[in-house]
Amino acid sequence: MIDLKNVSKNYGKIRALNDVTLSFERNKITAIVGPNGSGKTTLIKSILGLVKIDKGEIFFDGLNTSKSIDYRNRIGYMPQIARYPENLRVKEVIELIMSLRNIDDFNAPKDLISLFKLQPYLDKFIRNLSGGTVQKISAVIAMMFNSDVYILDEPTAGLDPIAVVELKNLIRERSNQGSTFLIVSHLLSEIETYAERLVFMLNGKILIDDGIQSFIQITGKENLEQSIIYLLKEQNYFLEYNGYNL
Amino acid sequence: MDTTYKIVKFQIQNVFRSLWLIVYAIGLFLTTTLIIYFTNDSSKVAISLLSIVLILNPLISIFFGGIYVYNSREFIELVLTQPIERSSLFFGLFLGLLVPFVLVSIVGMGVPLFLSSIVDIPLSLNILAMGILVQSIFVSLGIFVTVSFPDKPLGLGIAFLVWLGLCWIYDGIILFISFAFQDYPLEKFLLFLTILNPIDLARITILTKLDTAAMLGVTGAIFKAFLEGSLGNFIAFFMISLWIFLPLIFSYRKFIKKDF
Numbered sequence: 001m002i003d004l005k006n007v008s009k010n011y012g013k014i015r016a017l018n019d020v021t022l023s024f025e026r027n028k029i030t031a032i033v034g035p036n037g038s039g040k041t042t043l044i045k046s047i048l049g050l051v052k053i054d055k056g057e058i059f060f061d062g063l064n065t066s067k068s069i070d071y072r073n074r075i076g077y078m079p080q081i082a083r084y085p086e087n088l089r090v091k092e093v094i095e096l097i098m099s100l101r102n103i104d105d106f107n108a109p110k111d112l113i114s115l116f117k118l119q120p121y122l123d124k125f126i127r128n129l130s131g132g133t134v135q136k137i138s139a140v141i142a143m144m145f146n147s148d149v150y151i152l153d154e155p156t157a158g159l160d161p162i163a164v165v166e167l168k169n170l171i172r173e174r175s176n177q178g179s180t181f182l183i184v185s186h187l188l189s190e191i192e193t194y195a196e197r198l199v200f201m202l203n204g205k206i207l208i209d210d211g212i213q214s215f216i217q218i219t220g221k222e223n224l225e226q227s228i229i230y231l232l233k234e235q236n237y238f239l240e241y242n243g244y245n246l
Numbered sequence: 247m248d249t250t251y252k253i254v255k256f257q258i259q260n261v262f263r264s265l266w267l268i269v270y271a272i273g274l275f276l277t278t279t280l281i282i283y284f285t286n287d288s289s290k291v292a293i294s295l296l297s298i299v300l301i302l303n304p305l306i307s308i309f310f311g312g313i314y315v316y317n318s319r320e321f322i323e324l325v326l327t328q329p330i331e332r333s334s335l336f337f338g339l340f341l342g343l344l345v346p347f348v349l350v351s352i353v354g355m356g357v358p359l360f361l362s363s364i365v366d367i368p369l370s371l372n373i374l375a376m377g378i379l380v381q382s383i384f385v386s387l388g389i390f391v392t393v394s395f396p397d398k399p400l401g402l403g404i405a406f407l408v409w410l411g412l413c414w415i416y417d418g419i420i421l422f423i424s425f426a427f428q429d430y431p432l433e434k435f436l437l438f439l440t441i442l443n444p445i446d447l448a449r450i451t452i453l454t455k456l457d458t459a460a461m462l463g464v465t466g467a468i469f470k471a472f473l474e475g476s477l478g479n480f481i482a483f484f485m486i487s488l489w490i491f492l493p494l495i496f497s498y499r500k501f502i503k504k505d506f
Contacts, residue, residue, distance in 0.1 A: 011505070048327045050506040072329040079327075083320035087263035088256065096256045100249065100328040125263075141324070 007056035016042040018204035034201035078142035080153040086127035109144035249334035257342025274354025299377035311388030390493035
Protein backbone atom coordinates (compact mmCIF):
# COMPACT_ATOMS: atom_id res chain seq x y z
CA MET A 1 0.00 0.00 0.00
CA ILE A 2 2.66 2.52 1.09
CA ASP A 3 6.32 1.88 0.36
CA LEU A 4 9.24 4.02 1.46
CA LYS A 5 12.52 3.34 -0.32
CA ASN A 6 15.77 4.67 1.15
CA VAL A 7 14.11 7.83 2.39
CA SER A 8 16.35 10.44 4.02
CA LYS A 9 15.51 13.85 5.39
CA ASN A 10 17.80 16.32 7.13
CA TYR A 11 16.86 19.51 8.92
CA GLY A 12 20.17 21.33 8.77
CA LYS A 13 22.52 19.02 10.64
CA ILE A 14 19.77 16.97 12.23
CA ARG A 15 19.05 13.69 10.49
CA ALA A 16 15.32 13.24 10.90
CA LEU A 17 15.11 10.24 8.58
CA ASN A 18 18.17 8.17 7.82
CA ASP A 19 17.81 5.88 4.82
CA VAL A 20 14.45 4.49 5.85
CA THR A 21 12.98 1.61 3.87
CA LEU A 22 9.59 0.51 5.07
CA SER A 23 6.29 -0.87 3.79
CA PHE A 24 2.79 -0.60 5.17
CA GLU A 25 0.50 -3.37 4.04
CA ARG A 26 -3.22 -3.09 3.51
CA ASN A 27 -5.60 -3.40 6.48
CA LYS A 28 -3.03 -3.51 9.22
CA ILE A 29 -2.81 -1.21 12.21
CA THR A 30 0.79 -0.11 12.65
CA ALA A 31 1.96 1.80 15.69
CA ILE A 32 4.91 4.11 15.09
CA VAL A 33 6.75 4.53 18.36
CA GLY A 34 9.94 6.21 19.51
CA PRO A 35 11.37 8.87 21.78
CA ASN A 36 10.85 12.57 21.02
CA GLY A 37 12.81 13.67 17.97
CA SER A 38 13.22 10.13 16.64
CA GLY A 39 11.63 11.00 13.28
CA LYS A 40 8.07 9.67 13.69
CA THR A 41 6.30 12.86 12.69
CA THR A 42 8.76 13.49 9.84
CA LEU A 43 8.02 9.98 8.61
CA ILE A 44 4.27 10.51 8.40
CA LYS A 45 4.64 14.05 7.10
CA SER A 46 6.85 12.73 4.30
CA ILE A 47 4.11 10.31 3.30
CA LEU A 48 1.57 13.14 3.34
CA GLY A 49 3.83 15.38 1.24
CA LEU A 50 4.11 18.03 3.98
CA VAL A 51 7.83 17.39 4.26
CA LYS A 52 9.90 17.27 1.09
CA ILE A 53 12.35 14.39 1.39
CA ASP A 54 16.00 14.82 0.42
CA LYS A 55 16.62 11.33 -0.87
CA GLY A 56 14.63 8.24 -1.74
CA GLU A 57 11.13 7.65 -2.98
CA ILE A 58 7.71 7.08 -1.47
CA PHE A 59 5.07 5.07 -3.32
CA PHE A 60 1.35 4.92 -2.68
CA ASP A 61 -0.13 1.88 -4.39
CA GLY A 62 2.86 1.85 -6.71
CA LEU A 63 2.62 5.54 -7.66
CA ASN A 64 5.35 7.96 -6.68
CA THR A 65 3.85 10.45 -4.22
CA SER A 66 6.04 13.30 -5.46
CA LYS A 67 4.46 13.07 -8.90
CA SER A 68 0.79 13.49 -8.04
CA ILE A 69 -1.52 14.81 -5.35
CA ASP A 70 -4.44 12.49 -6.07
CA TYR A 71 -3.30 9.84 -3.60
CA ARG A 72 -4.19 12.22 -0.78
CA ASN A 73 -7.83 11.64 -1.69
CA ARG A 74 -7.37 8.22 -0.15
CA ILE A 75 -5.78 9.35 3.12
CA GLY A 76 -7.45 10.62 6.27
CA TYR A 77 -5.06 12.55 8.52
CA MET A 78 -5.37 13.60 12.12
CA PRO A 79 -2.61 15.98 13.25
CA GLN A 80 -1.09 16.04 16.70
CA ILE A 81 -1.98 19.68 17.28
CA ALA A 82 -4.92 21.11 15.43
CA ARG A 83 -5.77 24.76 15.17
CA TYR A 84 -8.58 25.89 12.98
CA PRO A 85 -9.44 29.40 11.80
CA GLU A 86 -10.89 31.04 14.90
CA ASN A 87 -13.71 32.89 13.23
CA LEU A 88 -15.18 29.95 11.41
CA ARG A 89 -17.96 27.79 12.76
CA VAL A 90 -17.33 24.06 13.31
CA LYS A 91 -19.70 23.28 10.48
CA GLU A 92 -17.88 25.65 8.12
CA VAL A 93 -14.50 24.07 8.84
CA ILE A 94 -15.85 20.57 8.13
CA GLU A 95 -17.58 21.85 5.00
CA LEU A 96 -14.39 23.52 3.77
CA ILE A 97 -12.37 20.31 4.06
CA MET A 98 -15.17 18.41 2.34
CA SER A 99 -15.36 20.95 -0.46
CA LEU A 100 -11.60 20.62 -1.04
CA ARG A 101 -12.38 17.00 -1.92
CA ASN A 102 -15.38 18.10 -4.00
CA ILE A 103 -17.97 16.63 -1.64
CA ASP A 104 -20.95 18.89 -1.06
CA ASP A 105 -23.19 16.64 0.98
CA PHE A 106 -22.87 17.72 4.59
CA ASN A 107 -24.83 14.66 5.74
CA ALA A 108 -21.80 12.48 5.03
CA PRO A 109 -20.09 12.91 8.43
CA LYS A 110 -23.42 12.96 10.36
CA ASP A 111 -22.79 9.66 12.12
CA LEU A 112 -19.30 10.72 13.18
CA ILE A 113 -20.58 14.02 14.49
CA SER A 114 -23.11 12.24 16.67
CA LEU A 115 -20.55 9.61 17.68
CA PHE A 116 -18.32 12.36 19.12
CA LYS A 117 -21.35 14.33 20.37
CA LEU A 118 -20.47 17.40 18.36
CA GLN A 119 -24.01 18.42 17.29
CA PRO A 120 -24.32 21.18 19.93
CA TYR A 121 -21.08 22.71 18.69
CA LEU A 122 -21.73 22.75 14.94
CA ASP A 123 -22.78 26.41 14.87
CA LYS A 124 -20.25 27.58 17.43
CA PHE A 125 -17.11 29.49 16.51
CA ILE A 126 -13.83 27.60 16.82
CA ARG A 127 -12.44 30.31 19.14
CA ASN A 128 -15.03 29.36 21.78
CA LEU A 129 -14.19 25.65 21.90
CA SER A 130 -12.07 23.68 24.36
CA GLY A 131 -8.95 21.81 23.28
CA GLY A 132 -10.71 18.45 23.59
CA THR A 133 -13.58 19.52 21.37
CA VAL A 134 -11.13 20.76 18.74
CA GLN A 135 -9.44 17.35 18.90
CA LYS A 136 -12.80 15.68 18.27
CA ILE A 137 -13.27 17.86 15.19
CA SER A 138 -9.88 16.62 13.97
CA ALA A 139 -11.04 13.05 14.52
CA VAL A 140 -14.19 13.69 12.47
CA ILE A 141 -12.19 15.37 9.68
CA ALA A 142 -9.70 12.49 9.59
CA MET A 143 -12.34 9.76 9.57
CA MET A 144 -15.10 11.30 7.47
CA PHE A 145 -14.03 10.17 4.02
CA ASN A 146 -13.93 6.37 4.41
CA SER A 147 -10.32 6.41 3.30
CA ASP A 148 -8.07 3.50 2.40
CA VAL A 149 -5.37 4.81 4.71
CA TYR A 150 -5.58 6.72 7.98
CA ILE A 151 -2.59 8.50 9.43
CA LEU A 152 -3.16 9.55 13.01
CA ASP A 153 -0.63 11.52 15.05
CA GLU A 154 -1.27 11.07 18.79
CA PRO A 155 -4.98 10.61 18.12
CA THR A 156 -6.16 10.14 21.68
CA ALA A 157 -4.16 12.95 23.29
CA GLY A 158 -6.56 15.48 24.78
CA LEU A 159 -9.69 13.43 24.18
CA ASP A 160 -12.03 12.53 27.02
CA PRO A 161 -12.18 8.83 27.99
CA ILE A 162 -15.49 8.21 26.23
CA ALA A 163 -14.23 9.74 23.00
CA VAL A 164 -11.05 7.64 23.31
CA VAL A 165 -13.13 4.45 23.48
CA GLU A 166 -15.28 5.55 20.54
CA LEU A 167 -12.23 6.39 18.46
CA LYS A 168 -10.53 3.07 19.27
CA ASN A 169 -13.69 1.18 18.30
CA LEU A 170 -13.88 3.16 15.09
CA ILE A 171 -10.26 2.34 14.28
CA ARG A 172 -10.92 -1.38 14.83
CA GLU A 173 -14.09 -1.26 12.78
CA ARG A 174 -12.48 0.53 9.83
CA SER A 175 -9.48 -1.79 10.02
CA ASN A 176 -11.80 -4.81 9.80
CA GLN A 177 -13.36 -3.22 6.74
CA GLY A 178 -9.93 -3.15 5.08
CA SER A 179 -8.42 0.23 5.94
CA THR A 180 -4.75 0.67 6.76
CA PHE A 181 -3.75 2.61 9.87
CA LEU A 182 -0.49 4.36 10.74
CA ILE A 183 -0.67 5.61 14.29
CA VAL A 184 1.99 7.63 16.06
CA SER A 185 1.61 7.37 19.79
CA HIS A 186 3.40 7.57 23.11
CA LEU A 187 0.71 5.68 24.94
CA LEU A 188 2.23 2.23 24.78
CA SER A 189 -0.36 0.56 26.98
CA GLU A 190 -3.06 1.91 24.73
CA ILE A 191 -1.61 0.95 21.35
CA GLU A 192 -0.92 -2.54 22.64
CA THR A 193 -4.67 -3.05 22.81
CA TYR A 194 -5.39 -2.34 19.17
CA ALA A 195 -2.26 -2.16 17.02
CA GLU A 196 -0.84 -5.25 15.35
CA ARG A 197 2.53 -4.09 14.19
CA LEU A 198 5.23 -2.09 15.89
CA VAL A 199 7.64 0.25 14.14
CA PHE A 200 10.15 1.58 16.64
CA MET A 201 12.22 4.56 15.54
CA LEU A 202 15.38 6.04 16.98
CA ASN A 203 17.53 8.83 15.53
CA GLY A 204 15.76 8.67 12.19
CA LYS A 205 16.19 4.92 11.78
CA ILE A 206 13.82 1.99 12.10
CA LEU A 207 15.16 -0.14 14.93
CA ILE A 208 12.30 -2.56 15.30
CA ASP A 209 9.73 -3.58 12.75
CA ASP A 210 7.78 -6.52 14.11
CA GLY A 211 4.43 -7.77 15.33
CA ILE A 212 3.65 -6.29 18.73
CA GLN A 213 2.99 -9.65 20.36
CA SER A 214 6.07 -11.30 18.89
CA PHE A 215 8.20 -8.35 20.04
CA ILE A 216 6.89 -8.69 23.59
CA GLN A 217 7.62 -12.41 23.46
CA ILE A 218 11.18 -11.86 22.29
CA THR A 219 11.90 -9.46 25.12
CA GLY A 220 10.26 -11.84 27.56
CA LYS A 221 8.53 -8.95 29.32
CA GLU A 222 4.96 -8.58 30.45
CA ASN A 223 3.76 -5.89 28.10
CA LEU A 224 4.82 -3.46 25.41
CA GLU A 225 5.77 -0.73 27.83
CA GLN A 226 8.16 -3.00 29.74
CA SER A 227 9.56 -4.36 26.49
CA ILE A 228 10.31 -0.91 25.12
CA ILE A 229 11.99 0.18 28.35
CA TYR A 230 14.07 -2.98 28.25
CA LEU A 231 14.97 -2.29 24.64
CA LEU A 232 16.06 1.29 25.37
CA LYS A 233 18.26 0.19 28.25
CA GLU A 234 19.89 -2.75 26.57
CA GLN A 235 19.71 -1.41 23.05
CA ASN A 236 22.80 -2.62 21.23
CA TYR A 237 23.11 -6.01 22.84
CA PHE A 238 19.42 -6.75 22.46
CA LEU A 239 19.15 -5.69 18.84
CA GLU A 240 22.23 -7.56 17.74
CA TYR A 241 21.18 -10.68 19.55
CA ASN A 242 17.75 -10.73 18.00
CA GLY A 243 18.82 -9.77 14.50
CA TYR A 244 17.02 -6.40 14.29
CA ASN A 245 18.31 -3.43 12.29
CA LEU A 246 21.28 -1.64 13.73
CA MET B 247 -8.45 27.82 -9.93
CA ASP B 248 -11.51 26.26 -8.38
CA THR B 249 -9.56 25.32 -5.24
CA THR B 250 -8.02 28.80 -5.00
CA TYR B 251 -11.51 30.26 -5.16
CA LYS B 252 -12.71 27.99 -2.34
CA ILE B 253 -9.76 29.00 -0.17
CA VAL B 254 -10.22 32.70 -0.89
CA LYS B 255 -13.92 32.40 -0.04
CA PHE B 256 -13.36 30.74 3.32
CA GLN B 257 -10.56 33.15 4.18
CA ILE B 258 -12.65 36.20 3.43
CA GLN B 259 -15.33 34.70 5.68
CA ASN B 260 -12.76 34.16 8.42
CA VAL B 261 -10.92 37.49 8.11
CA PHE B 262 -14.13 39.53 7.90
CA ARG B 263 -15.25 38.18 11.24
CA SER B 264 -12.00 39.30 12.90
CA LEU B 265 -12.46 41.98 15.48
CA TRP B 266 -9.30 43.84 14.42
CA LEU B 267 -10.51 44.17 10.84
CA ILE B 268 -13.86 45.56 11.96
CA VAL B 269 -12.14 48.03 14.30
CA TYR B 270 -9.76 49.00 11.48
CA ALA B 271 -12.64 49.59 9.05
CA ILE B 272 -14.61 51.70 11.52
CA GLY B 273 -11.47 53.62 12.53
CA LEU B 274 -10.62 54.33 8.91
CA PHE B 275 -14.14 55.48 8.16
CA LEU B 276 -14.27 57.81 11.17
CA THR B 277 -10.80 59.26 10.57
CA THR B 278 -11.51 59.93 6.90
CA THR B 279 -14.87 61.50 7.73
CA LEU B 280 -13.31 63.71 10.43
CA ILE B 281 -10.46 64.81 8.14
CA ILE B 282 -12.98 65.74 5.45
CA TYR B 283 -15.24 67.73 7.79
CA PHE B 284 -12.53 69.56 9.65
CA THR B 285 -10.55 70.54 6.57
CA ASN B 286 -12.01 72.58 3.77
CA ASP B 287 -9.08 72.44 1.43
CA SER B 288 -8.89 69.61 -1.08
CA SER B 289 -5.06 69.49 -1.05
CA LYS B 290 -4.92 69.31 2.74
CA VAL B 291 -7.48 66.50 2.81
CA ALA B 292 -5.48 64.64 0.17
CA ILE B 293 -2.22 65.05 2.12
CA SER B 294 -3.79 63.90 5.39
CA LEU B 295 -5.31 60.88 3.70
CA LEU B 296 -1.95 60.12 2.10
CA SER B 297 -0.44 59.70 5.58
CA ILE B 298 -3.03 57.04 6.32
CA VAL B 299 -2.61 55.35 2.96
CA LEU B 300 1.18 55.38 3.03
CA ILE B 301 1.97 54.83 6.72
CA LEU B 302 -0.94 53.28 8.61
CA ASN B 303 -2.26 50.93 5.90
CA PRO B 304 1.16 49.39 5.17
CA LEU B 305 1.74 48.74 8.89
CA ILE B 306 -1.64 47.07 9.31
CA SER B 307 -1.26 45.07 6.08
CA ILE B 308 2.20 43.67 6.89
CA PHE B 309 1.61 43.16 10.60
CA PHE B 310 -1.88 41.71 10.68
CA GLY B 311 -1.21 39.84 7.44
CA GLY B 312 1.85 38.31 9.10
CA ILE B 313 0.04 37.42 12.33
CA TYR B 314 -2.78 35.88 10.33
CA VAL B 315 -0.46 33.62 8.34
CA TYR B 316 1.50 32.60 11.47
CA ASN B 317 -1.72 31.72 13.27
CA SER B 318 -2.91 29.70 10.30
CA ARG B 319 0.17 27.48 10.27
CA GLU B 320 -1.47 24.32 11.60
CA PHE B 321 -4.49 24.83 9.40
CA ILE B 322 -2.26 25.35 6.35
CA GLU B 323 -0.70 21.98 7.21
CA LEU B 324 -4.06 20.27 7.39
CA VAL B 325 -5.22 21.81 4.13
CA LEU B 326 -2.01 20.65 2.44
CA THR B 327 -2.76 17.05 3.42
CA GLN B 328 -5.85 17.28 1.25
CA PRO B 329 -5.58 16.60 -2.48
CA ILE B 330 -4.83 20.19 -3.47
CA GLU B 331 -1.81 21.84 -5.07
CA ARG B 332 0.38 24.04 -2.90
CA SER B 333 0.10 26.81 -5.48
CA SER B 334 -3.70 26.94 -5.05
CA LEU B 335 -3.31 27.37 -1.31
CA PHE B 336 -0.57 29.97 -1.72
CA PHE B 337 -2.54 32.24 -4.03
CA GLY B 338 -5.65 31.58 -1.97
CA LEU B 339 -3.81 32.84 1.11
CA PHE B 340 -2.55 35.97 -0.65
CA LEU B 341 -5.86 36.92 -2.25
CA GLY B 342 -7.85 35.92 0.81
CA LEU B 343 -5.86 38.45 2.82
CA LEU B 344 -5.67 41.17 0.19
CA VAL B 345 -9.35 41.25 -0.72
CA PRO B 346 -10.58 42.09 2.82
CA PHE B 347 -7.90 44.80 3.16
CA VAL B 348 -8.88 46.33 -0.17
CA LEU B 349 -12.58 46.23 0.69
CA VAL B 350 -11.86 47.94 4.02
CA SER B 351 -10.02 50.71 2.14
CA ILE B 352 -12.87 51.16 -0.29
CA VAL B 353 -15.51 51.26 2.42
CA GLY B 354 -13.47 53.05 5.10
CA MET B 355 -11.85 55.67 2.91
CA GLY B 356 -13.49 55.56 -0.53
CA VAL B 357 -17.09 55.89 0.59
CA PRO B 358 -16.67 59.04 2.76
CA LEU B 359 -14.37 60.51 0.11
CA PHE B 360 -16.86 60.06 -2.72
CA LEU B 361 -19.82 61.14 -0.59
CA SER B 362 -18.24 64.45 0.39
CA SER B 363 -16.94 65.48 -3.07
CA ILE B 364 -14.43 67.87 -1.45
CA VAL B 365 -11.64 66.10 -3.33
CA ASP B 366 -12.41 65.73 -7.03
CA ILE B 367 -13.12 62.25 -8.30
CA PRO B 368 -9.94 61.65 -10.36
CA LEU B 369 -7.74 62.59 -7.41
CA SER B 370 -9.85 60.51 -5.00
CA LEU B 371 -9.53 57.54 -7.33
CA ASN B 372 -5.79 58.15 -7.55
CA ILE B 373 -5.39 58.13 -3.77
CA LEU B 374 -7.54 55.05 -3.40
CA ALA B 375 -5.73 53.20 -6.20
CA MET B 376 -2.32 54.06 -4.71
CA GLY B 377 -3.60 52.89 -1.34
CA ILE B 378 -4.66 49.56 -2.78
CA LEU B 379 -1.34 49.10 -4.61
CA VAL B 380 0.61 49.90 -1.43
CA GLN B 381 -1.58 47.43 0.51
CA SER B 382 -0.85 44.78 -2.10
CA ILE B 383 2.88 45.44 -1.70
CA PHE B 384 2.75 45.07 2.07
CA VAL B 385 0.54 41.98 2.08
CA SER B 386 3.02 40.49 -0.38
CA LEU B 387 5.97 41.51 1.85
CA GLY B 388 4.11 40.13 4.89
CA ILE B 389 3.70 36.75 3.24
CA PHE B 390 7.35 36.81 2.20
CA VAL B 391 8.44 37.41 5.80
CA THR B 392 6.19 34.67 7.22
CA VAL B 393 7.30 32.13 4.65
CA SER B 394 10.97 33.02 5.19
CA PHE B 395 11.01 33.07 9.00
CA PRO B 396 9.17 30.20 10.70
CA ASP B 397 9.70 31.83 14.10
CA LYS B 398 6.73 34.13 14.78
CA PRO B 399 8.31 36.77 17.09
CA LEU B 400 11.36 37.06 14.83
CA GLY B 401 9.19 37.26 11.71
CA LEU B 402 6.93 39.93 13.15
CA GLY B 403 9.99 41.90 14.28
CA ILE B 404 11.36 41.77 10.76
CA ALA B 405 7.97 42.76 9.33
CA PHE B 406 8.05 45.79 11.60
CA LEU B 407 11.60 46.64 10.48
CA VAL B 408 10.60 46.37 6.81
CA TRP B 409 7.76 48.82 7.45
CA LEU B 410 10.02 51.12 9.47
CA GLY B 411 12.68 51.01 6.77
CA LEU B 412 10.39 51.74 3.83
CA CYS B 413 8.12 54.26 5.55
CA TRP B 414 10.55 56.20 7.76
CA ILE B 415 14.25 55.35 7.64
CA TYR B 416 14.47 55.58 3.86
CA ASP B 417 13.03 59.10 3.95
CA GLY B 418 15.49 60.02 6.67
CA ILE B 419 18.34 58.90 4.45
CA ILE B 420 17.00 60.92 1.49
CA LEU B 421 16.63 63.96 3.74
CA PHE B 422 20.15 63.51 5.05
CA ILE B 423 21.59 63.23 1.54
CA SER B 424 19.75 66.31 0.31
CA PHE B 425 21.03 68.34 3.28
CA ALA B 426 24.57 67.03 3.24
CA PHE B 427 24.98 67.57 -0.49
CA GLN B 428 22.75 70.58 -0.98
CA ASP B 429 25.38 72.42 -2.98
CA TYR B 430 25.34 69.77 -5.69
CA PRO B 431 22.69 69.20 -8.37
CA LEU B 432 20.98 66.23 -6.75
CA GLU B 433 17.59 66.31 -8.46
CA LYS B 434 18.12 63.35 -10.75
CA PHE B 435 19.73 61.28 -8.02
CA LEU B 436 16.87 62.07 -5.63
CA LEU B 437 14.38 61.13 -8.31
CA PHE B 438 16.21 57.84 -8.72
CA LEU B 439 16.11 57.18 -4.96
CA THR B 440 12.43 58.08 -4.81
CA ILE B 441 11.56 55.66 -7.57
CA LEU B 442 13.24 52.79 -5.72
CA ASN B 443 10.98 53.09 -2.66
CA PRO B 444 7.31 52.32 -3.39
CA ILE B 445 6.08 54.53 -0.54
CA ASP B 446 7.97 57.57 -1.83
CA LEU B 447 6.97 56.83 -5.38
CA ALA B 448 3.29 56.60 -4.41
CA ARG B 449 3.53 59.78 -2.34
CA ILE B 450 5.23 61.84 -5.03
CA THR B 451 2.82 60.56 -7.69
CA ILE B 452 -0.09 61.95 -5.67
CA LEU B 453 1.69 65.14 -4.55
CA THR B 454 2.52 66.18 -8.10
CA LYS B 455 -1.18 65.95 -8.94
CA LEU B 456 -2.18 68.48 -6.28
CA ASP B 457 -2.71 72.21 -6.89
CA THR B 458 0.10 72.94 -4.47
CA ALA B 459 2.59 71.00 -6.59
CA ALA B 460 3.86 74.29 -7.98
CA MET B 461 5.26 75.10 -4.54
CA LEU B 462 7.50 72.05 -4.48
CA GLY B 463 10.40 73.94 -6.08
CA VAL B 464 12.86 72.79 -8.72
CA THR B 465 12.97 69.20 -7.55
CA GLY B 466 9.18 69.16 -7.53
CA ALA B 467 9.07 70.48 -11.09
CA ILE B 468 11.51 67.80 -12.26
CA PHE B 469 9.50 65.08 -10.50
CA LYS B 470 6.26 66.40 -11.96
CA ALA B 471 7.67 66.54 -15.48
CA PHE B 472 9.00 63.00 -15.08
CA LEU B 473 5.85 61.47 -13.63
CA GLU B 474 3.56 63.14 -16.13
CA GLY B 475 5.52 61.79 -19.09
CA SER B 476 4.59 58.38 -20.46
CA LEU B 477 8.03 56.93 -19.65
CA GLY B 478 7.75 58.19 -16.07
CA ASN B 479 4.29 56.73 -15.77
CA PHE B 480 5.46 53.43 -17.11
CA ILE B 481 8.47 53.32 -14.77
CA ALA B 482 6.30 54.20 -11.76
CA PHE B 483 3.81 51.49 -12.62
CA PHE B 484 6.58 49.01 -13.34
CA MET B 485 8.35 49.67 -10.03
CA ILE B 486 5.18 49.32 -7.99
CA SER B 487 4.29 46.07 -9.78
CA LEU B 488 7.81 44.85 -9.13
CA TRP B 489 7.36 45.51 -5.40
CA ILE B 490 4.17 43.45 -5.42
CA PHE B 491 5.34 40.57 -7.56
CA LEU B 492 8.98 40.11 -6.53
CA PRO B 493 8.25 39.26 -2.87
CA LEU B 494 5.31 37.18 -4.05
CA ILE B 495 7.39 35.18 -6.52
CA PHE B 496 10.13 34.58 -3.93
CA SER B 497 7.57 33.54 -1.32
CA TYR B 498 5.87 31.26 -3.81
CA ARG B 499 9.12 29.48 -4.61
CA LYS B 500 9.84 29.02 -0.91
CA PHE B 501 6.29 27.90 -0.15
CA ILE B 502 6.36 25.21 -2.84
CA LYS B 503 9.53 23.66 -1.40
CA LYS B 504 8.84 24.32 2.28
CA ASP B 505 8.60 21.61 4.94
CA PHE B 506 5.51 21.93 7.10
